[in-house]
Amino acid sequence: MKIVVCMKQVPDTTQVKIDPQTNTLVREGVQSIINPFDVYAIEEGVRLRERFGGTVTVVTMGPPQAENALREAITVGADEAVLVSDRAFAGSDTLATGYILAMAIKKIGDVDIIICGKQASDGDTAQVGPGIATQLDLPQVTYVNKIEDIKDGHAVMHRMTEEGYEIVQTSMPCLITVVKEINEPRLPSLKGKMKAKSAPIKAMKAIDMDVDESRLGLTGSPTWVSKIFTPPSRPKGEIFEGEADACADKLVSTLKDHLKG
Amino acid sequence: MLDYLLTDDQKMIRDLCRQITDEKIRPVSAKYDETQEFPWDVVKVMAESDICGLYIDQQYGGMGGGIMELVIATEEFSKGCGGIALAFAATALGTLPIMLFGNEDQKKKYLPDIASGKKIAAFGITEPAAGSDASAMQTTAVLKGDHYVLNGMKHFITNGGDAETYVVIAMTDKTKGARGASAFILEKGMKGFEFGKKEDKLGIRASSTRELIFTDCKVPKENLLAKEGMGFIVTMKTFDKSRPGIGAQAVGIAQGSLDAAIEYSRQRHQFGKSISSFQGIQFMLADMATQIESARALVYGVARMIDSGAKDYSKYSAMCKLCASEMAMKVTTDAVQIFGGYGYIKEYPVEKYMRDAKITQIYEGTSQIQKNVIGLALIKEALKK
Numbered sequence: 001m002k003i004v005v006c007m008k009q010v011p012d013t014t015q016v017k018i019d020p021q022t023n024t025l026v027r028e029g030v031q032s033i034i035n036p037f038d039v040y041a042i043e044e045g046v047r048l049r050e051r052f053g054g055t056v057t058v059v060t061m062g063p064p065q066a067e068n069a070l071r072e073a074i075t076v077g078a079d080e081a082v083l084v085s086d087r088a089f090a091g092s093d094t095l096a097t098g099y100i101l102a103m104a105i106k107k108i109g110d111v112d113i114i115i116c117g118k119q120a121s122d123g124d125t126a127q128v129g130p131g132i133a134t135q136l137d138l139p140q141v142t143y144v145n146k147i148e149d150i151k152d153g154h155a156v157m158h159r160m161t162e163e164g165y166e167i168v169q170t171s172m173p174c175l176i177t178v179v180k181e182i183n184e185p186r187l188p189s190l191k192g193k194m195k196a197k198s199a200p201i202k203a204m205k206a207i208d209m210d211v212d213e214s215r216l217g218l219t220g221s222p223t224w225v226s227k228i229f230t231p232p233s234r235p236k237g238e239i240f241e242g243e244a245d246a247c248a249d250k251l252v253s254t255l256k257d258h259l260k261g
Numbered sequence: 262m263l264d265y266l267l268t269d270d271q272k273m274i275r276d277l278c279r280q281i282t283d284e285k286i287r288p289v290s291a292k293y294d295e296t297q298e299f300p301w302d303v304v305k306v307m308a309e310s311d312i313c314g315l316y317i318d319q320q321y322g323g324m325g326g327g328i329m330e331l332v333i334a335t336e337e338f339s340k341g342c343g344g345i346a347l348a349f350a351a352t353a354l355g356t357l358p359i360m361l362f363g364n365e366d367q368k369k370k371y372l373p374d375i376a377s378g379k380k381i382a383a384f385g386i387t388e389p390a391a392g393s394d395a396s397a398m399q400t401t402a403v404l405k406g407d408h409y410v411l412n413g414m415k416h417f418i419t420n421g422g423d424a425e426t427y428v429v430i431a432m433t434d435k436t437k438g439a440r441g442a443s444a445f446i447l448e449k450g451m452k453g454f455e456f457g458k459k460e461d462k463l464g465i466r467a468s469s470t471r472e473l474i475f476t477d478c479k480v481p482k483e484n485l486l487a488k489e490g491m492g493f494i495v496t497m498k499t500f501d502k503s504r505p506g507i508g509a510q511a512v513g514i515a516q517g518s519l520d521a522a523i524e525y526s527r528q529r530h531q532f533g534k535s536i537s538s539f540q541g542i543q544f545m546l547a548d549m550a551t552q553i554e555s556a557r558a559l560v561y562g563v564a565r566m567i568d569s570g571a572k573d574y575s576k577y578s579a580m581c582k583l584c585a586s587e588m589a590m591k592v593t594t595d596a597v598q599i600f601g602g603y604g605y606i607k608e609y610p611v612e613k614y615m616r617d618a619k620i621t622q623i624y625e626g627t628s629q630i631q632k633n634v635i636g637l638a639l640i641k642e643a644l645k646k
Contacts, residue, residue: 187280190311190324194275 001054001112001150004047004105005078006132007038009062009069010122018230034069037117040178043185044147045115046077052150055079057108061089061100067201074196075188081184082108086205088213093221094123098131100216105136113155114175118143126177133175134187141168263554265427265561267333274315274330278337286341293345293467294613297459299423300345300467307349308378316353317360321372327568328502332509339513340482340520341619344467346513348381351419351468354625355382357429357499367446371426383424385415385473386496393630395430395496400475402431407482407497409433411475414457414616419624421471422456425449426617428499429473430492442492446484446508448565453478473603496608500625501575504568508560511582511589511621512553518596518614519549525609534600545599549592556585576638582629586621593618630645 011030019026034042045056058073060066061084070081084104092100105111114136116129126142133140145165146158150172159166160179171180214220238254240247267275274573285306293300316331317323319350324330331353338346358366376381391397391412399411411431415421427447457472460489477591487495523546526537534540563581566574593615597604604611622628 185309187284187306188277189309190274190277190315193277194270197269197273 001048001052002021002110003045003048003054003056003152004107004108004109004111004112004114005038005041005056005058005073006040006101006114006116006129007058007069008035008117008120008122009060009066010035010120020230032065032069034072034121035117035122037119037121037178037180039117039185040180040182041115042073042076042078043183046115046186047183048115048147048150049077049079052123057082057106059084059101059108061085061092061097061104070201071196071199072188074188074199075192077189077192080202081199082202082204084204086216088206088216091218091221092216093223094125094127094131095222096216098128099135100136100209100211101128102132103211104204105132107204107209112173113150114125114138114173116175117142117179118177118179118231129177136175139170139174140176141170141174142177144178147176147182153175195209196258239241265558268573270326271330271333273339274312274326275333277310278309278312278334279340281310281312282337282341284324286338286345289346289521290342290467290608290613291607292487293342295466296465296641297461297469299469300348302380303345304348304381309346311504312349313352313378314376315383317356317372317376322376323372324376327564328505328645329561329564329568332505332564335506336508336516336557336560339510339617340517342467343510343514343614344465345621346467347419347465348423350510351383352381352424353506354499354503355384355420355424355426355428357502358384358486358495359426359446361498361502362444362491362495363446367486371446375426376470380425381420381423381424381467382428383418383420384499385418385421385427385429387415387417388413389416393627396442398430398432398442400429400431401435402433402443402445402480404433404482409482409485411445411447411453411478411480413475415473415620416457417460418471418473419468419470420471421473422459423469427473428486428495429475430496431475433489433492439493440490442496443489443490444486444495445480446486447478447480451478451480463619464613465620497575499577504578504625504631505560505564505567507621507625508556508581508585510565511585512557512560514614514618514621515549515585515589515592517552518593518611518618519546519553521610521614522546522549522596522599525603542599547593552588552592556581556588559584576635579626579631579634579638582621582625583628583635586618587628589618589621590615 009032012033017026029171049056056078058070058078059082060070064085067083070083074081089100092093119126130140141157141159144157144158145160148156153172154169155172156169240250285303303475311324312334315324315326315334336349338349359371375382386395388398402409402411429445429447430442432441433443453476455474457474460470462470486629526542527535529536551644559580563577596611597615600609603609
């Protein structure tokens with residue numbers, strides 16, 4: 001089985017700061033990590049290989065330093081890595097990104113299953129996975145929390161919904177997006193880390209793929225951002241100062257007044 | 262930490278073991294300390310991360326590292342829990358005799374499963390009446406045809422009952438004293454090989470300590486390690502290589518307690534200031550950090566000497582174990598002192614570090630036995646001059 005996992009390098013959201021002047025993310029000095037949901041996608045890809053055999057190829061679109069994220073995927077079991085990177089891709093929105101990744105996957109060829117995290121922690125759109133499936137004209141199952149079985153060209157999986165789960169059967173090849181309930185990602189192995197150090201990372205540029213240039217980067221992106229702003233923070237709560245007992249009395253009486261109020 | 266000029270691979274091992282410690286050991290260390298259950302879930306993680314075979318030759322499925330790699334991993338795990346670290350480090354103690362003295366068949370049979378983490382190992386020499394004086398051992402092995410028959414018991418055996426592979430020392434000829442001891446490889450499940458009570462210990466409670474009981478236990482002749490009469494040499498050569506591991510365990514435990522003490526001293530406010538602003542506390546932290554770094558430097562130095570192929574290092578091996586374990590007891594006691602009353606209760610982590618540290622002064626030779634080894638070596642050297 002040929003498994004492709006799409007992943008994204010994102011800023012570590014626990015460290016994100018917003019520039020108050022420009023209202024944009026401060027990326028300098030912020031550590032990059034693999035998008036947390038993609039970690040589950042990589043793990044599921046590796047587990048599928050362990051169950052059914054085959055290879056796991058991780059693919060990312062991003063700047064050259066996204067190579068680090070690909071190497072990290074190799075430490076936890078990915079076999080091959082492809083970095084889709086070109087100046088022409090800069091400024092791509094979800095539509096253009098879905099298109100470019102779809103074309104890259106087409107180039108990889110003969111893929112049985114594409115796995116994506118349900119969304120990225122920076123943009124939170126959850127659009128790229130479904131976008132790839134649409135571009136490739138493949139069936140898609142989103143929010144998968146369990147792959148029951150894959151055989152005879154079909155896959156049966158559980159799809160998480162707010163009320164419970166749906167059991168879905170789909171023909172293969174297909175694209176799925178996974179939620180974090182699907183597995184518990186493993187830690188890297190020493191052999192994986194050693195392999196990752198020297199593993200070749202395949203670079204894919206626009207000229208390596210069969211792409212329509214008008215659909216790349218800013219030109220290919222109908223989305224435009226009119227304004228980014230920080231929503232006003234909640235008004236500060238009241239702070240009582242002084243002896244603990246007195247503060248507690250004050251707190252209780254204030255709460256009582258509120259309830260009456 | 263001082264720059265010890267580790268190789269890239271050694272740094273990789275350290276980082277991976279640190280990740281295992283932070284993500285898989287720290288969250289469960291209090292639980293296993295309380296329940297005294299064996300931390301199989303952590304062993305599984307170590308196995309999947311290729312750590313179990315770190316120091317075992319590649320041809321037997323290991324990673325081909327040496328004592329230095331063993332030391333790096335043991336130290337990192339011990340920062341989180343000195344007990345859980347033993348599932349790994351005491352397995353090394355049971356594996357080293359096979360690596361050092363096993364023949365090709367024995368190595369092929371036993372090392373791959375240990376390297377893959379499928380099985381853990383243990384070493385058995387101590388008996389109720391034979392502790393520091395191992396020559397007082399009562400367990401016997403008598404050759405009958407194609408097998409030896411073992412009778413007697415061992416106690417205080419780390420990983421006892423949970424390990425699958427054991428190296429056990431027994432007397433094949435009592436009349437020869439220390440030269441009448443031999444080493445055998447035993448497997449859990451052999452007829453006549455049973456386990457006695459599990460000890461309820463002060464520290465390293467995540468590690469199992471049990472009695473091994475032999476009642477007409479038939480051990481195939483091919484499970485004899487080295488030759489008859491080599492039992493004590495096997496033991497001494499094994500301890501020479503394993504003692505830096507105890508040193509590393511002690512360094513890790515001490516570092517864990519110092520890290521906790523520094524963090525606490527910055528949060529704890531008294532007299533309107535954080536206690537870390539007081540020179541009295543700063544001096545304690547400074548002493549602790551300096552003592553840890555000195556011990557670490559000695560442990561690493563000895564590990565590297567062993568890996569370089571040196572022949573005579575038992576004196577240094579004893580020194581690093583002595584130095585690190587005495588240091589760990591002192592540093593962890595000071596960590597409890599910095600925490601004050603909070604250090605004395607189980608809600609905070611430092612009393613456990615102190616309990617775990619104590620064993621490092623006792624097992625694989627007490628501090629006093631280490632001094633014997635060092636002292637005798639000094640006299641021997643002087644006589645040679």
